[in-house]
Amino acid sequence: MEGLKAILVICDGMADRPVPALGNRTPLEAANNVNMSTLALRGECGLMDPIAPGIRAGSDTSHLAILGFDPFTTYTGRGPFEAAGIGMDVKQGDVAFRCNFSTVDDNMVILDRRAGRIETGTDQLAATVNGMQIEDVTVYFKESVAHRGALVLRGPGLGADISDVDPHEVGQKIHVAHAIDPNDAASAKTARIVNEFVRRSYEALKDHPVNKAREAEGKMAANIILPRGGGVAPSLGSFEEKYHLKPAAVVETGLIAGIACYLGMDIIEVPGATGGLDSDIAAMGNAIIKALDDHNFVLCNIKGGDIGGHDGDAQAKVTFIENIDRVIGMLMDKIDEQTYIVLTADHATPVAIKDHSGDPVPIAIYGPGVRVDSVQSFDERSVVGGGLLRIRGIDVMNILTNLMNVQEKFGA
Amino acid sequence: MEGLKAILVICDGMADRPVPALGNRTPLEAANNVNMSTLALRGECGLMDPIAPGIRAGSDTSHLAILGFDPFTTYTGRGPFEAAGIGMDVKQGDVAFRCNFSTVDDNMVILDRRAGRIETGTDQLAATVNGMQIEDVTVYFKESVAHRGALVLRGPGLGADISDVDPHEVGQKIHVAHAIDPNDAASAKTARIVNEFVRRSYEALKDHPVNKAREAEGKMAANIILPRGGGVAPSLGSFEEKYHLKPAAVVETGLIAGIACYLGMDIIEVPGATGGLDSDIAAMGNAIIKALDDHNFVLCNIKGGDIGGHDGDAQAKVTFIENIDRVIGMLMDKIDEQTYIVLTADHATPVAIKDHSGDPVPIAIYGPGVRVDSVQSFDERSVVGGGLLRIRGIDVMNILTNLMNVQEKFGA
Numbered sequence A, B: 001m002e003g004l005k006a007i008l009v010i011c012d013g014m015a016d017r018p019v020p021a022l023g024n025r026t027p028l029e030a031a032n033n034v035n036m037s038t039l040a041l042r043g044e045c046g047l048m049d050p051i052a053p054g055i056r057a058g059s060d061t062s063h064l065a066i067l068g069f070d071p072f073t074t075y076t077g078r079g080p081f082e083a084a085g086i087g088m089d090v091k092q093g094d095v096a097f098r099c100n101f102s103t104v105d106d107n108m109v110i111l112d113r114r115a116g117r118i119e120t121g122t123d124q125l126a127a128t129v130n131g132m133q134i135e136d137v138t139v140y141f142k143e144s145v146a147h148r149g150a151l152v153l154r155g156p157g158l159g160a161d162i163s164d165v166d167p168h169e170v171g172q173k174i175h176v177a178h179a180i181d182p183n184d185a186a187s188a189k190t191a192r193i194v195n196e197f198v199r200r201s202y203e204a205l206k207d208h209p210v211n212k213a214r215e216a217e218g219k220m221a222a223n224i225i226l227p228r229g230g231g232v233a234p235s236l237g238s239f240e241e242k243y244h245l246k247p248a249a250v251v252e253t254g255l256i257a258g259i260a261c262y263l264g265m266d267i268i269e270v271p272g273a274t275g276g277l278d279s280d281i282a283a284m285g286n287a288i289i290k291a292l293d294d295h296n297f298v299l300c301n302i303k304g305g306d307i308g309g310h311d312g313d314a315q316a317k318v319t320f321i322e323n324i325d326r327v328i329g330m331l332m333d334k335i336d337e338q339t340y341i342v343l344t345a346d347h348a349t350p351v352a353i354k355d356h357s358g359d360p361v362p363i364a365i366y367g368p369g370v371r372v373d374s375v376q377s378f379d380e381r382s383v384v385g386g387g388l389l390r391i392r393g394i395d396v397m398n399i400l401t402n403l404m405n406v407q408e409k410f411g412a
Helices: A034-041 A059-066 A079-085 A122-129 A185-205 A209-216 A239-243 A254-262 A281-291 A304-310 A314-334 A393-403 B034-042 B059-066 B079-085 B122-129 B185-205 B209-216 B239-243 B254-262 B281-291 B304-310 B314-334 B393-403
Strands: A005-011 A044-049 A095-104 A110-112 A132-134 A137-143 A148-154 A224-232 A247-251 A297-302 A339-345 A361-366 A389-392 B005-011 B044-049 B095-104 B110-112 B137-143 B148-154 B224-232 B247-251 B297-302 B339-345 B361-366 B389-392
Touching (some): A005 A059, A005 A393, A034 A314, A034 A339, A044 A393, A059 A393, A079 A095, A079 A148, A079 A224, A079 A254, A122 A185, A122 A209, A132 A185, A137 A185, A148 A185, A148 A224, A185 A224, A239 A247, A247 A254, A247 A281, A281 A297, A304 A314, A314 A339, A339 A393, A361 A393, A389 B389, B005 B059, B005 B314, B005 B393, B034 B314, B034 B339, B034 B361, B059 B254, B079 B095, B079 B224, B079 B254, B095 B185, B122 B137, B122 B185, B122 B209, B137 B185, B148 B185, B148 B224, B185 B224, B239 B247, B247 B254, B247 B281, B281 B297, B281 B314, B304 B314, B314 B339, B339 B393, B361 B393, B389 B393
Parallel strands (some): A005 A339, A247 A297, B005 B297, B005 B339, B044 B389
Antiparallel strands (some): A044 A361, A095 A110, A095 A148, A095 A224, A132 A137, A137 A148, A339 A361, B095 B224, B137 B148
């Protein structure tokens, strides 16, 4: 496209805390990330609280915030984004869940939460439960990768604040869902529908030919579907309409693809982008550059740093950051002078914690007109001296659309 | 206790502005506070706005904010915390006041606002007015130190936005309370109850044997009770449930003890902790260390710096800061490596103003995993280069519970 364009590179879980094994440096400080630092040197830097200082963000709530949607008012659970991410039609007010195909015995006791990690045939299983009617609610179900799937409930007066049916442990009987708040009639209705759906899924699946065949081969039957992580689908509208930008997404995980899809972004599939430490992120970089031909905003989420953090593997994180750094270098080489790059993380995943933390993350904005500051390295502590000082995720799109001159003036 | 622990040291009114008599240094800058500066050197620092930039905080609103409760939505007056601080049972929706025993003549003209600073017998006086019924409201009254006490009104439809009955001046007749907003029926009801309580307190106390004895000795009779500072008791819930931390409080003033008590913290009494410039704050330090045996969060408020500020006495403030500094050194010596210290102030009390101001205050966080920054001194201007940049009081517990890894993740 002509005109100003932007690439928003969100490195999942890349930020960290000082790591003793790295000489009390963070992985970003320890990594040879010369291209990121060049971007910082030529750009404007600061700290970003994805949600607010100290708040431990999920990847979903953080991406919502960075894309300009307040998660405190829009987010009730990941279900709607998971469902959208596998191409289901999710409408405002629907209640959606992520699901597992599982294996239970006749007494509803869990034998395997992942149905022997079933790989094939779930499309046929899904077809038998998709579209059923329970009370005045229509039930949509679609399979995803392996034992996974998503459930969408569409009907009047549904809530999402229900207890879990999945006991999360083999040998336990599945739970009966109930509303967390006994006075919450909408969630009580949803709990009733979910319990009935679970019961009917067992009836529909237990003697299904796919499962008969699996049992004949000594495999676990995928004989029940267990929903979890329910959320009410929020009204977010279209990213394109909100920002007057034509957006694409080059992302790795279903959850982030779901958010992008939910916001109407074009999802660019990249072969080899696995979401793992072995992901072909150079191919993602090429896909970003190509996407700029007919989009002026590209969201990119690169997952690997988060995995290093969750694994508590500082060296893997350093190595992956250096891989990302090469992609940043390539992007800087290939973009024209009308293109912004925003480089940040969606949260910290400290190797010492092996989970997300609420520490602020570094952010750098590179492109025409930014107030270049004195920061010379891209890491958690070097950016403290930067011109952005300390911002929040929710500020990012306003800062970017201001630079891109597509934001309407507030007032006269 | 095992695991991560934290000490939150709030030095009342410690922050200040540059003082000409100190060579345009603040008391913190002028003081020899080497231990605080060691903590800053090994920790992460920044500026904190207790409420928001420029807002002049009270100690109560600031402590509420720092403990994670938005004072704009939870605070209507100090009465509920004063009442809780002397052990009264305050329930959500009660309206509570701090009170003085005062002396009036037959025409309700104030002879002494503090009833000759009465020291004894107020328990007997309180008993005669405690538990009375006015309309459908039950009235609880309890004596506190010297001429002070607290009043709790419990009944339906009470507000707290009423004018003062205390004229705050000898020789003036006591005022009739009324609702500030004539359309505020709830506060109008409270004003009616308060006026009746004041009238009845005079009837009950004027001929009370305690007062007859005082008059016989030529002392002022404590013949009326004047409420002020009324507030509706907010629903704050339990600190322990909110943060999954077991809290204790080592504090000096009734107001802060009241807030701690209201939040369900264990109050640790420290003999010699007077709240004055002569307070045995070393004993408070020892009590903090002891409290960590069976708590993993200790709130500490040290009052003296605020007194130096209110007195306009820069040298007294410098000297008291040096006293606090010795306590900080002792804490750092005695804690284990799993314990955080957060050092800050609840507001500035500039000696030039002799009252609270809305200037930001310095904050330092010391403990495992913090991103140690380049700040080497603990004072208002040295912390500006620190990694926290500028935060608000309401952020502190989120930042701390993130470090202590007791915060639930928001999202997936």
